[in-house]
Amino acid sequence: MSGPAQRYVYTALDQLKAGTVANVFGVVSFFKLPYRSKGTDFCSVITIVDQSNVKLKCTFFSGNQDGLPSIYKIGDIVRFHRIKIQKFNNEFQGISSSGFSALVFEGTVGAPLIPRTSSKSYSFTAEDQKTVETLRNCQLGLQGFSSSRRNLSDVQPGQYFDLLCQLIGKAEIDKSSYLLKVWDGTKFGSLPWKVYVEDEALEVDRDSISRLQNFTIDVLVYDNHVELAKSIKIGSYIVIQNIHAKLHGTANENQEHDTYVEFHLHGGTGFGRGISVPPEDDSDVKELQKILDAVDIKQNQPLDPDVITSDIQLSQMSPPFDALERCQQLSVTVLPAHQQWQVTPLACITKNKAPQKFRVRARLKHVQPHHLYQSVKLHCSKCNSLLDAPDEESLNKMFEDRFTDGSNTPNAFWYQSAVWNTGNLDNRTVVIHFVKKYDILQSPEDSLIMVEGGSFKELSKLSIHFNTIIPVKSKEQRLEIDLSAPFLIQGNKWLYGCIKCSNIKSSEELQSLSLEVGWDAVEIAKVLGVELLTHLFVMNFTLEDETGSLNAYLWRHSEQFFQIPPSEILMNSDLQERLHMIMSALCPSTKQISEYPWMDCCIRSYNSGHGSKEQICYEIFDTLLSERDLNRFS
DNA sequence: TTAGGCTTTG
Numbered sequence A: 001m002s003g004p005a006q007r008y009v010y011t012a013l014d015q016l017k018a019g020t021v022a023n024v025f026g027v028v029s030f031f032k033l034p035y036r037s038k039g040t041d042f043c044s045v046i047t048i049v050d051q052s053n054v055k056l057k058c059t060f061f062s063g064n065q066d067g068l069p070s071i072y073k074i075g076d077i078v079r080f081h082r083i084k085i086q087k088f089n090n091e092f093q094g095i096s097s098s099g100f101s102a103l104v105f106e107g108t109v110g111a112p113l114i115p116r117t118s119s120k121s122y123s124f125t126a127e128d129q130k131t132v133e134t135l136r137n138c139q140l141g142l143q144g145f146s147s148s149r150r151n152l153s154d155v156q157p158g159q160y161f162d163l164l165c166q167l168i169g170k171a172e173i174d175k176s177s178y179l180l181k182v183w184d185g186t187k188f189g190s191l192p193w194k195v196y197v198e199d200e201a202l203e204v205d206r207d208s209i210s211r212l213q214n215f216t217i218d219v220l221v222y223d224n225h226v227e228l229a230k231s232i233k234i235g236s237y238i239v240i241q242n243i244h245a246k247l248h249g250t251a252n253e254n255q256e257h258d259t260y261v262e263f264h265l266h267g268g269t270g271f272g273r274g275i276s277v278p279p280e281d282d283s284d285v286k287e288l289q290k291i292l293d294a295v296d297i298k299q300n301q302p303l304d305p306d307v308i309t310s311d312i313q314l315s316q317m318s319p320p321f322d323a324l325e326r327c328q329q330l331s332v333t334v335l336p337a338h339q340q341w342q343v344t345p346l347a348c349i350t351k352n353k354a355p356q357k358f359r360v361r362a363r364l365k366h367v368q369p370h371h372l373y374q375s376v377k378l379h380c381s382k383c384n385s386l387l388d389a390p391d392e393e394s395l396n397k398m399f400e401d402r403f404t405d406g407s408n409t410p411n412a413f414w415y416q417s418a419v420w421n422t423g424n425l426d427n428r429t430v431v432i433h434f435v436k437k438y439d440i441l442q443s444p445e446d447s448l449i450m451v452e453g454g455s456f457k458e459l460s461k462l463s464i465h466f467n468t469i470i471p472v473k474s475k476e477q478r479l480e481i482d483l484s485a486p487f488l489i490q491g492n493k494w495l496y497g498c499i500k501c502s503n504i505k506s507s508e509e510l511q512s513l514s515l516e517v518g519w520d521a522v523e524i525a526k527v528l529g530v531e532l533l534t535h536l537f538v539m540n541f542t543l544e545d546e547t548g549s550l551n552a553y554l555w556r557h558s559e560q561f562f563q564i565p566p567s568e569i570l571m572n573s574d575l576q577e578r579l580h581m582i583m584s585a586l587c588p589s590t591k592q593i594s595e596y597p598w599m600d601c602c603i604r605s606y607n608s609g610h611g612s613k614e615q616i617c618y619e620i621f622d623t624l625l626s627e628r629d630l631n632r633f634s
Numbered sequence B: 001t002t003a004g005g006c007t008t009t010g
Helices: A126-141 A206-211 A223-231 A253-258 A283-294 A311-316 A319-329 A392-400 A456-465 A507-512 A521-527 A558-562 A573-586 A627-631
Strands: A021-031 A042-049 A055-062 A077-088 A091-105 A160-174 A177-183 A217-222 A237-248 A260-265 A274-276 A356-368 A376-379 A386-388 A415-421 A429-435 A448-452 A468-475 A478-480 A488-490 A493-495 A534-537 A539-545 A548-554 A599-608 A615-621
Touching: A021 A055, A021 A091, A021 A126, A042 A077, A077 A126, A160 A206, A160 A223, A160 A283, A177 A223, A177 A237, A217 A223, A217 A237, A223 A274, A237 A283, A356 A548, A356 A573, A392 A456, A448 A456, A456 A468, A456 A488, A468 A507, A468 A521, A478 A507, A488 A521, A493 A521, A507 A521, A534 A558, A548 A599, A573 A627
Parallel strands: A055 A091, A217 A260, A448 A468, A548 A615
Antiparallel strands: A021 A042, A021 A077, A042 A055, A077 A091, A160 A177, A160 A237, A177 A217, A237 A260, A237 A274, A356 A539, A356 A599, A376 A386, A376 A534, A415 A429, A429 A448, A468 A478, A468 A488, A488 A493, A539 A548, A599 A615
């Protein structure tokens, strides 16, 4: 069959029927690299998923390896033509049928749309292009796949992981095992093992092996992987799938220096075990090349190589020094939602258009503002305005402006009032209105009180005893809410309303509150027509890694990041102390930056401003401090 | 024909 008129029909994975031959698109959620079957052919097993969230397991055979799809990474996008659909174990299964052909695209949004294929001629329409782009964009939302690709610095003992790395040395160990020495520009956090080999057995680039000795790991590959391992040229970029970081010895804390981690690629093809050599124009390979070129070996050298030259000396090192070095490999933050994302060097981020999302691993070189009170802001989610949160001095002034002699205070049936003369020379009074529930007064800890004329200090004291305080002013025989000061106080939370967006109603509306539940700030704001302002920390972090630096804001996700409520910190010295402790651990001004802790952060880029003033900004999100890891630095 | 992911471990 030939000719330009050929049109292909693609079937969604939830529409497949047994006994048919179909054409499909999908995202790779699992794959076995091509391997020699027990018959005459090479074989590859690939599972794909599409927007219908239905998976299809496929088994393909081909007389030569090139006839099988060139997949290097979970998330790659595939287009298969002429696969036979049949039932096996009560599931649909795709098998290569006569004329089978495949196109494979990188799954990364924005990567070039160049298909990997062995077909001499193939169709690729604008519609196909759209399908690939759609699958790229939606793959994070699809269920049922996660990549286990890691950087060495993120690997935990015991894990199985995939590693994109550069081969810098190799050696035959015996018939069924072969040694690969590799690095990926990051340092493994625990003590890696070194496999003993005679000098003359090791094929290696002598310069790089000594220069990179603290970055390389030894991986032993077994059985079916030996043949391929032998054939790979030194300097190649390779992916080793399903390496086992096997903990040797006991994980006893007191004997930490007795344990080390071995790296094995076990025999067989289970769990996608295998080694691949992606093409040099692969985006991940290009990125790795950049990282490896940029790594500052000197700065990252953990130990003086003249002092520590062999593994024997390493193991004799005193535990505290060893432990300190390990701490510096740890990240003091965690990314609960995006652990599978790969790290992007800071230098690469600024080359991308916005909006995009990245994971970075960097140190906090500098923070603005320097003082805590300057970083607490009030944000209106409706008009997006950002105001400084008033400090104690401003609060004093705000409430002083509302002092009263108590002569005009109105009475009403739904509250009971008490007048308190402060006894000060200014003949000032504080009037407290106790709001009734079902016509009954509540105990102080359950009470909502409206207060006229109190000072900041007096309101602070009242806030210890009463559940909720609403500062009010009397005007024309009514109690009024005024947004020039906090409109509601609950313990350490002093809440404000947006003057622009609120549509203030009479305090009498408080009677319409549901009395079944407690005094909910959001409910109260609603009945009073107040558009609540949210407290935020707004900070500008200057992050730095081996490739460059980047300014990123921390604001909308700041409470999640610090796990400290910004709405309470200005009134709570314990919280202030805690934030201070965190900032000195993240950015300890007394130390060299190489001693600062690493932080893994999710960063999103976005366009800000208009017209010629438009610029790309960066924001930290979905990232939180790990108290346990942070404590090692403080 | 072959393999049919998968709860691995030198």
